[in-house]
Amino acid sequence: MRFKVKGGLRPRPKIGGDYPAPEKGPSLKPASRPSVLQEPVLVLNATFEPINVTAVRRALVLMLKGVAQAEELNSHDVHSATSAVSVPSVIRLLSYRHIPQQTRALSRKNILLRDRNTCQFCGRVFPASELTLDHVMPRSRGGHSSWENLVACCYHCNNRKGDRTPEEAGLHLVKRPRPFTLHTSRQLMRLIGRQDAKWRKYLFY
């Protein structure tokens, strides 16, 4: 299972945020599989507190800049023009960054992430392209665009609901929509981390 983890927990310089979107950086070519640079890396604060997930490419840039160091390695190497670099599985920032308890930016991407690409009415999982955002209380009825009023919704349920409240349409929310907090991020990190034993000791505490 793959989740895009985007920004929000975003001190400067950026410590993640663009996973797994490609980004500019040193020209690093994977030694074996082409996907190595896109693999997830757990980012720890200087205090070993997990704060984000990024991609190998970004993690290597942070290490090259001296912002972070590897705490755990995965089994791959990445070759630059002149040298081979071990690929991290977990990195740690060398200086502590304050991570505000604020919620993430309200965006389609973050709402789909919070709702794990699950239609909040029928409970089925869809690709992002087959999901839309639904205003639980329709805008025409005074509903706001907020974390508490926007949910991931498949087109079928969206059509069925139309300009009505869930009750009027005979639909029920799978769960009450909440803001995307650090707690939500941790849950996502744990979901991703299940696939990597090296993450576990940092995530399950």
Ligand SMILES: [Zn+2]
């Ligand atoms: Zn649905």
